Amino acid sequence: MSVAERFIIPWWEAGAKEAFSAILFDIDGVLVRNSTPLPGAREFFNRIVEQGFPHMVLTNDSARTHREKAAVLASAGFRVDHEDLVSPASALEYYLEKHGYANQKFFVFNDQNIEPLRELGIEIERDPFKLPSCDAIIIGEYLDDLQEFLWQSFNTLIERPDMPVFCPNPDPFWPSCRPTGFDIGSGSVASMLKEILHHKGIDLDVKYMGKPYRGIYDQTLALLEAKHGVDLSEPKRILMIGDTLKSDVAGAVEMGLSSALLLSGTTSQAMVDRAYATRINAPDYVFDGFSAGGSDVGARDV
Numbered sequence: 227m228s229v230a231e232r233f234i235i236p237w238w239e240a241g242a243k244e245a246f247s248a249i250l251f252d253i254d255g256v257l258v259r260n261s262t263p264l265p266g267a268r269e270f271f272n273r274i275v276e277q278g279f280p281h282m283v284l285t286n287d288s289a290r291t292h293r294e295k296a297a298v299l300a301s302a303g304f305r306v307d308h309e310d311l312v313s314p315a316s317a318l319e320y321y322l323e324k325h326g327y328a329n330q331k332f333f334v335f336n337d338q339n340i341e342p343l344r345e346l347g348i349e350i351e352r353d354p355f356k357l358p359s360c361d362a363i364i365i366g367e368y369l370d371d372l373q374e375f376l377w378q379s380f381n382t383l384i385e386r387p388d389m390p391v392f393c394p395n396p397d398p399f400w401p402s403c404r405p406t407g408f409d410i411g412s413g414s415v416a417s418m419l420k421e422i423l424h425h426k427g428i429d430l431d432v433k434y435m436g437k438p439y440r441g442i443y444d445q446t447l448a449l450l451e452a453k454h455g456v457d458l459s460e461p462k463r464i465l466m467i468g469d470t471l472k473s474d475v476a477g478a479v480e481m482g483l484s485s486a487l488l489l490s491g492t493t494s495q496a497m498v499d500r501a502y503a504t505r506i507n508a509p510d511y512v513f514d515g516f517s518a519g520g521s522d523v524g525a526r527d528v
């Protein structure tokens with residue numbers, strides 16, 4: 227589906243908002259790029275907040291707490307409440323609680339927001355030499371001590387291939403301040419572990435929580451219903467606004483939600499054309515952004 231408007235704000239104000247009951251926002255490439263607000267993003271987001279329109283903010287950042295993440299957005303001028311954030315870390319808590327993992331002992335590799343785990347009474351083990359004594363593994367962000375982690379988890383999983391392994395953030399890489407612009411993500415660590423075990427005849431079933439996997443959406447929808455009374459029987463009335471086909475749009479398609487792709491992030495028009503041609507991860511709407519550059523009215527208000 228395509229619309230004549232190139233920007234979300236005029237499309238929304240012209241009547242599109244009547245078609246939706248809630249909005250889900252991606253952060254990077256949608257609200258900000260390298261912590262700098264994108265044109266019209268603050269104007270639109272803050273208006274949604276003022277109007278009390280049901281919304282949630284979805285991040286695949288699994289290392290920072292929601293308060294830390296909200297503070298970053300607040301310093302960029304977004305009136306975001308940390309309680310409206312959902313991350314792979316909170317989605318993991320939601321999953322673990324539902325599946326009876328409370329009060330177990332987890333090995334946590336590197337940076338992971340463990341606040342939600344503590345709420346469930348989960349004991350955290352950080353020493354890789356004690357990994358074999360744990361009930362499950364969580365692959366957090368960054369690569370420090372990767373060799374020791376791979377060695378211990380590989381040898382443990384050979385003996386106990388049913389030991390649950392969670393990789394909350396599935397991203398294979400993420401935008402960073404390195405000269406190349408990217409850093410290797412936890413999804414790549416999980417892939418490496420799967421590959422090594424595959425050659426030992428073990429197909430490791432890693433459980434991912436972030437976009438495009440349903441864990442983060444399951445928690446988001448539950449919160450929309452509980453906090454805002456959103457009717458989940460009409461998922462097409464929930465709009466996901468994102469900038470990637472494989473993450474934001476794929477997740478929305480999987481969950482039956484509507485999706486609006488913004489070309490202000492990592493996706494080009496050629497990639498969108500390919501998605502429509504193949505009908506794989508094709509968004510419902512495509513926009514250049516929230517508004518044309520230089521018209522960020524909200525910037526004067528914050």
Ligand SMILES: [Mg+2]
Pocket residue numbers: 252253254255256468469470491
């Ligand atoms: Mg993004």
